[in-house]
Amino acid sequence: MRKLRVGLIGSGWIAMNAHLPVLSVRDDVSVVGICDVDLSKASEAATRFGISFATDKVVELMEKKLDLAIVTTPTNTHISLIEYFLKENVYVLCEKPLGMSSMEIDKLLALPNAYTHLSVGYVNRFRRDVIQFLDEINNVHSCSVVWRRFNGIPRPGSWITTKEISGGGVLMDIGSHMLDLAFECCNMGCYSPSGTLSSSGAIQEKGATWFHSSETKGEVNTEDTAIVKLQDERNRHIELHVSWNDSTCDADYTQIICHSKERTYELRTLFGYSEQRRWPFPEIIIYENEKGIVKREQPYGEKYPSPLEAFINMYDDLITKIQNNDVLSCQIDTGRRVANVIDYIYTENMKNYEK
Missing domain, CATH: 3.30.360.10 (Dihydrodipicolinate Reductase; domain 2)
Incomplete structure (x- = not known):
């Protein structure tokens, strides 16, 4: 099978210490670009992991004809990035949590591929x-x-x-x-x-x-x-x-x-x-x-085990399923059910605080 063309959004700690170390040595993917709002950080990550393209613009990363986008940015950017890539019919792996709230996550449900092309990075399932x-x-x-x-x-x-x-x-x-x-x-x-x-x-x-x-x-x-x-x-x-x-x-x-x-x-x-x-x-x-x-x-x-073991296993699972057009693990509903609990606890605790 051909290599999947992968783009990574975000060059923070988890990207540099988990995702890129695993992806950069796989022979079934090609990391074709990295994007960060801080271009110098994106360029540093690209140099360190042998990636040929760095940018601070998502649209430029998309021009690399991605099969898979990996979102490792702060939580308040997740939904807009997921929505952008799903509309381009690109598979998305998003770091947890999926969004700031369950209401925000629900905005994705209008997209026809929200259940087929999106996976949440609950990596510990793969230990x-x-x-x-x-x-x-x-x-x-x-x-x-x-x-x-x-x-x-x-x-x-x-x-x-x-x-x-x-x-x-x-x-x-x-x-x-x-x-x-x-x-x-x-x-x-x-x-x-x-x-x-x-x-x-x-x-x-x-x-x-x-x-x-x-x-x-x-x-x-x-x-x-x-x-x-x-x-x-x-x-x-x-x-x-x-x-x-x-x-x-x-x-x-x-x-x-x-x-x-x-x-x-x-x-x-x-x-x-x-x-x-x-x-x-x-x-x-x-x-x-x-x-x-x-x-x-x-x-x-x-x-x-190495902390990377779970990430290796997660990518084994994800890439195989994308290549075989199988149902992805950790779909949107897994992110929503967790978000529903978190929303309730935050709301109730805020009410108690205001009292």
Whole structure:
């Protein structure tokens, strides 16, 4: 099959440390151009990854006859960029969250290819430990999903900690990933959400060390902790706890616990780039009510995978499906269902704040 012609929009941290390192070594794609509102950054990225074209204009990137556009820009630009490329009948992979709100995302539904040409970058679905865990669970009636960092605010003072640009804080950021996985674990009906948001302060002296960014001190006008609960009419429920800056933690960790009538399933791991890990390696543990632990698996052996593993797997899946004209993973409805929860929690917390 011919190589897909790929254009990347945005040359920020996730583009430079995840998408481009993976795409630049694939033999089934050709990255034909990169676009950023800061032309110097686009040019720097192009030079670093051997890309022949850099621009600050999306229309010029489109002239490269793209098959796939990858959107890695701030959240408040996502919908307009997605709309532009879908109207050109170009496939789009958009970093999470899909948009600033579910209402904004709904604007895309008028486009005939919104369900066929758009995929959301819920990359943690493609981790080997997550895939094995989802294969193990069965008849789950409740689920707890946790991703807590004890010192992991991403680039204080940057767009990601500025609500007007990012749409929100930790709930929008790592909370999006965990809500997506919670819905994959537990098949919820019509649910009622509730939740609380909190922040440890407006000015942060330092951010997450693994970002290796010049933006290490600045204002954070978003929440850095979110606790959410969903419960449906059959009493199935999901609980979420995510934090960027949790002083009660001794290390960073990601944990998913699912309950069925007979069994409890637990995934102990850590997503992302942090090396401040609670557990020495990812592990899946299965308990039976009367017997205790009946199975333990280490999906990677006694080590953690490269942070790029999930991105490699995500692109394997996406590119194969585009080439074969198959249904894409992580379609628009996955982004909408996460956005619906986030919208409600932000709205309710704003009402409580105004009281």
